[in-house]
Amino acid sequence: MNKSHKHIVIIGNGISGVTCARYIxxxxxxVSITIVSGETEHFFSRTALMYIYMGHMxxxxxxxxxxxFWEKNRLDxxxxxxxxxxxxxxxxxxxxxKTLDYDVLILATGSKPNKFGWxxxxxxxxxxxxxxxxxxxxxxxxQNINRAVIVGxxxxxxxxxEMLKSRDIPVTFLVREKNFWDNILPFEESQMINRHIKEHHxxxxxxxxxxxxxxxxxxxxxxxxxxxxxxxxxxFVGLTAGVSPNVDFLKNNPVxxxxxSLQIQRGILVNAYFETNIPDIYAIGDCAEFQEALAxxxxxxxxxxxxxxxxxxxxxxxxxHQKSVSYQPGIWFNSAKFLDIEYQTYGHxxxxxxxxxxxxxxxxxxxxxCLRILYQKSDMAIVGVNAFGWRLRHEFFDKAITDGxxxxxxxxxxxxxxxxxxxxxxxxxxxxxxxxxxxxKQLKVxxxxxxxxxxxxxx
Amino acid sequence: xxxxxxxxLALFIIGLVGFSLLPFIGTYQLEKEIVIEQVKDIHAExxxxxxxxxxxxxxxxxxAFIADFNTNFNAYNDQLKSEEDWDNVIWDNYVFPIxxxxxxxxxxxxxxxxxxxxxxxxxxxxxxxILPLHKGETDGIKNxxxxxxxxxxRGILGIITGTWLILFYIILYWFPEYLTNLVLMVDPLSxxxxxxxxxxxxxxxxxxxxxxxxxxxxxxxxxKGNAYxxxxxVSVMFFQLAFAFLIPEILVLLNMPWHDxxxxxxxxxxxxxxxxxxxxxxxxxxxxxxLVWGIILIVLGVPLFTYFYGKRxxxxxxxxxxxxxxxxxxxxxxxxxxxxxxxKIERYMVHGVLVFxxxxxxxxxxxxxxxxxxxxxxxDQLHSIYGFMIGSAFAGVIGTGxxxxxxxxxxxxxxxxxxxxxxxxxxFKSRFRITTNGGQCISCGNCSTYCEMGIDVRWYxxxxxxxxxxxxxxCGVCSAVCPRGVLKLENGExxxxxxxxxxxxxxxxxxxxx
Numbered sequence: 001m002n003k004s005h006k007h008i009v010i011i012g013n014g015i016s017g018v019t020c021a022r023y024i025x026x027x028x029x030x031v032s033i034t035i036v037s038g039e040t041e042h043f044f045s046r047t048a049l050m051y052i053y054m055g056h057m058x059x060x061x062x063x064x065x066x067x068x069f070w071e072k073n074r075l076d077x078x079x080x081x082x083x084x085x086x087x088x089x090x091x092x093x094x095x096x097x098k099t100l101d102y103d104v105l106i107l108a109t110g111s112k113p114n115k116f117g118w119x120x121x122x123x124x125x126x127x128x129x130x131x132x133x134x135x136x137x138x139x140x141x142x143q144n145i146n147r148a149v150i151v152g153x154x155x156x157x158x159x160x161x162e163m164l165k166s167r168d169i170p171v172t173f174l175v176r177e178k179n180f181w182d183n184i185l186p187f188e189e190s191q192m193i194n195r196h197i198k199e200h201h202x203x204x205x206x207x208x209x210x211x212x213x214x215x216x217x218x219x220x221x222x223x224x225x226x227x228x229x230x231x232x233x234x235x236f237v238g239l240t241a242g243v244s245p246n247v248d249f250l251k252n253n254p255v256x257x258x259x260x261s262l263q264i265q266r267g268i269l270v271n272a273y274f275e276t277n278i279p280d281i282y283a284i285g286d287c288a289e290f291q292e293a294l295a296x297x298x299x300x301x302x303x304x305x306x307x308x309x310x311x312x313x314x315x316x317x318x319x320x321h322q323k324s325v326s327y328q329p330g331i332w333f334n335s336a337k338f339l340d341i342e343y344q345t346y347g348h349x350x351x352x353x354x355x356x357x358x359x360x361x362x363x364x365x366x367x368x369x370c371l372r373i374l375y376q377k378s379d380m381a382i383v384g385v386n387a388f389g390w391r392l393r394h395e396f397f398d399k400a401i402t403d404g405x406x407x408x409x410x411x412x413x414x415x416x417x418x419x420x421x422x423x424x425x426x427x428x429x430x431x432x433x434x435x436x437x438x439x440x441k442q443l444k445v446x447x448x449x450x451x452x453x454x455x456x457x458x459x
Numbered sequence: 460x461x462x463x464x465x466x467x468l469a470l471f472i473i474g475l476v477g478f479s480l481l482p483f484i485g486t487y488q489l490e491k492e493i494v495i496e497q498v499k500d501i502h503a504e505x506x507x508x509x510x511x512x513x514x515x516x517x518x519x520x521x522x523a524f525i526a527d528f529n530t531n532f533n534a535y536n537d538q539l540k541s542e543e544d545w546d547n548v549i550w551d552n553y554v555f556p557i558x559x560x561x562x563x564x565x566x567x568x569x570x571x572x573x574x575x576x577x578x579x580x581x582x583x584x585x586x587x588x589i590l591p592l593h594k595g596e597t598d599g600i601k602n603x604x605x606x607x608x609x610x611x612x613r614g615i616l617g618i619i620t621g622t623w624l625i626l627f628y629i630i631l632y633w634f635p636e637y638l639t640n641l642v643l644m645v646d647p648l649s650x651x652x653x654x655x656x657x658x659x660x661x662x663x664x665x666x667x668x669x670x671x672x673x674x675x676x677x678x679x680x681x682x683k684g685n686a687y688x689x690x691x692x693v694s695v696m697f698f699q700l701a702f703a704f705l706i707p708e709i710l711v712l713l714n715m716p717w718h719d720x721x722x723x724x725x726x727x728x729x730x731x732x733x734x735x736x737x738x739x740x741x742x743x744x745x746x747x748x749x750l751v752w753g754i755i756l757i758v759l760g761v762p763l764f765t766y767f768y769g770k771r772x773x774x775x776x777x778x779x780x781x782x783x784x785x786x787x788x789x790x791x792x793x794x795x796x797x798x799x800x801x802x803k804i805e806r807y808m809v810h811g812v813l814v815f816x817x818x819x820x821x822x823x824x825x826x827x828x829x830x831x832x833x834x835x836x837x838x839d840q841l842h843s844i845y846g847f848m849i850g851s852a853f854a855g856v857i858g859t860g861x862x863x864x865x866x867x868x869x870x871x872x873x874x875x876x877x878x879x880x881x882x883x884x885x886x887f888k889s890r891f892r893i894t895t896n897g898g899q900c901i902s903c904g905n906c907s908t909y910c911e912m913g914i915d916v917r918w919y920x921x922x923x924x925x926x927x928x929x930x931x932x933x934c935g936v937c938s939a940v941c942p943r944g945v946l947k948l949e950n951g952e953x954x955x956x957x958x959x960x961x962x963x964x965x966x967x968x969x970x971x972x973x
Contacts, residue, residue, distance in 0.1 A: 340599030394897025
């Protein structure tokens with residue numbers, strides 16, 4: 001166990017910052033750790049904000065650790081907004097006038113919703129959904145309203161639509177693209193979600209762009225207009241056209257000549273060790289931007305829960321070990337839920353692919369479950385999987401993709417990849433049937449004896 | 460809410476109010492013949508004398524009647540007790556049968572009518588409310604607004620409901636003589652089933668079964684599209700209706716002891732009581748089967764089934780207490796305490812009750828064979844303490860009455876000795892686990908919030924660890940409410956079941972142990 005007496009300060013108590021703090025403490029009993037956040041006193045799960053609005057949970061249920069956890073693990077919590085970081089004197093200046101010294105500073109400041117300069121975008125009742133304050137604002141501005149408009153067809157957009165529908169507020173959903181989230185999802189998957197959105201009585205407007213947000217005399221939104229000139233009366237507008245790193249307060253103008261300045265492009269520039277251009281300053285999570293993408297299928301800014309966690313784990317390792325390791329993410333994975341349809345992806349499934357890649361696609365007759373597997377035509381090794389309405393085993397595909405399993409091997413073992421609850425319809429037979437039809441093959445799933453089925457054996 | 464649901468709700472409330480007020484209508488008149496008919500022959504003479512001041516008098520309410528009965532009866536007994544004339548003290552409880560027989564009200568004249576306007580109306584209203592639930596909605600999780608609901612989040616409606624349940628249980632267990640009208644109302648039904656008049660326990664079994672059936676239908680609506688929940692609910696409905704309600708009554712019809720074949724010691728804590736053993740032993744081949752079957756369940760059934768399927772085979776698929784919790788109690792599942800402190804208290808309490816049950820039963824069995832005077836008194840003492848504290852107060856009053864306050868599994872979690880036994884097997888020797896799906900958890904907290912047993916499921920899921928907990932009853936709701944497909948209940952190989960220091964998949968920089 002290492003021991004040091006440094007003071008590590010982390011700005012941001014989201015998944016990245018908190019994961020980093022936890023693992024630093026696991027590896028080093030001596031170091032003092034302070035987590036700073038203006039948002040909430042304790043860590044909560046940002047992805048669960050929607051469930052508070054929908055009445056599935058209260059705020060307290062979204063906290064992954066009980067309140068005593070922090071003191072027990074000697075993780076000091078400071079609630080307050082940082083106004084400015086004094087990199088020269090290694091000091092944080094808070095909005096309330098207080099200061100905090102640090103030896104090592106970890107920036108885990110997350111994101112903020114994008115605004116693209118739409119007229120009226122700062123009207124009352126116009127907002128994104130990222131922070132706890134956004135949730136409070138949404139709660140306040142959606143009381144007794146007749147219609148809401150969501151602008152932007154991504155994950156937060158559909159979550160906001162679902163939230164509003166849970167309170168029976170009619171929703172118009174403007175999506176710039178031809179199909180929902182089709183800059184990420186292939187055509188069939190996008191189409192499936194289109195249908196599902198409409199099935200939930202959400203007024204989905206594809207290929208529709210926001211022109212202007214129209215406020216009333218009091219400055220509150222009363223309508224929006226689209227680029228085709230249609231005016232939609234609404235009292236709330238959700239702006240969900242993506243998020244970008246929350247770094248504005250870090251863009252310092254050095255007062256003294258030799259005071260260092262943090263390198264920021266869209267996000268805080270870091271190398272594969274999460275080091276910024278200033279010694280002892282690191283950045284992880286949504287706010288960090290890699291100078292070079294870490295792999296061909298990886299983005300320079302990684303804005304999902306899981307990558308935030310891995311950033312935190314890796315940096316914590318480096319801060320508590322002699323030998324640093326570079327961040328090497330494994331096989332990509334992600335998940336989401338579109339209203340009632342769950343989505344999981346493993347490996348690389350882009351919306352379009354070149355001629356060297358083959359695609360196998362199966363859709364359940366009910367139209368609410370599908371599976372897509374992409375493979376290299378040259379050696380039939382699978383490269384990625386999309387599953388909708390079908391839970392798949394992470395471990396299975398992490399191995400299958402890493403080891404370059406051939407499509408057929410995956411096909412005949414799909415029953416082992418199935419992660420749906422017991423007694424659910426067994427999709428893998430139907431999938432194999434379709435594969436056999438398409439290829440003229442006679443592949444069979446390994447038979448499980450009745451006894452093995454009875455005791456639930458997977459082997 | 461649709462109009463038909465509003466009508467349903469109104470009918471349900473009318474039925475429930477009718478049920479609550481029915482005990483207080485009608486008049487009571489005692490005659491000598493009634494006393495002779497209701498008491499044991501050896502007490503006939505004394506009892507007619509004791510109660511003679513009441514004969515021919517019309518009482519306007521059961522309160523007045525019962526008060527007068529108690530005054531007369533206690534005066535007699537207290538006199539004997541003060542003289543230490545223990546042999547002549549009447550220890551039998553005659554207040555319930557005599558009050559029931561003395562009732563002259565309209566209920567005994569037209570029981571079907573009163574059954575229809577109380578329980579019948581409540582069931583009809585509940586069904587009218589339940590059947591249209593989520594109609595036209597897609598399959599999926601229906602938890603919208605639970606924490607805005609007064610009923611489901613300890614609001615005023617929840618408090619009223621809990622208070623009503625607690626009062627009902629207290630009266631049922633300790634003052635059933637006030638419920639005689641309700642019992643009279645189900646007399647014809649009991650006669651039809653078992654050729655015996657109804658007791659308060661028949662009334663209780665009847666409404667208990669109805670609650671599971673009606674709220675089971677609600678489960679079908681709420682979890683539509685979830686095959687595990689649907690099949691599991693069919694199972695608890697079947698076992699309650701057939702094994703806990705119909706078969707025992709039919710056994711009585713056949714002059715056999717009332718017996719629930721799926722109830723297992725130590726939940727069925729009186730299984731080894733002298734009167735039960737004697738009842739079984741003296742009931743021929745079927746009686747012997749009851750005894751042998753009961754013992755097989757304890758020594759073989761529990762370990763074997765729990766090894767293969769986890770304790771869910773019993774707790775959330777078969778058990779009557781579980782059946783009520785999973786149906787009537789489902790709206791309250793989120794109210795269980797998830798804190799580490801609650802878990803500590805739970806372990807002390809539930810294992811404490813198990814020890815108590817085992818000690819009590821051991822003493823009972825030793826006493827059965829030894830017939831030793833002092834031990835006999837100790838046995839009686841233990842039985843009455845256990846029956847009062849655990850069997851009635853804990854399992855009934857707190858177990859169900861606290862649904863709207865502490866969730867639907869208070870008894871199962873903190874008190875049930877069988878759950879403790881099943882749990883020990885599940886924790887240490889079972890193929891059952893809730894598998895965590897690699898690194899997919901987003902720590903949202905739905906699983907923990909909706910765990911009726913108060914397990915902090917998320918704590919395991921977010922570190923990629925399988926959930927192997929003694930208390931898990933395998934209801935499957937954590938898996939159902941998970942938005943990211945992280946949790947799966949499964950029976951599988953023991954190897955890899957307990958992954959206490961999991962490596963979360965996805966980060967190749969380091970091999971992290973949580």
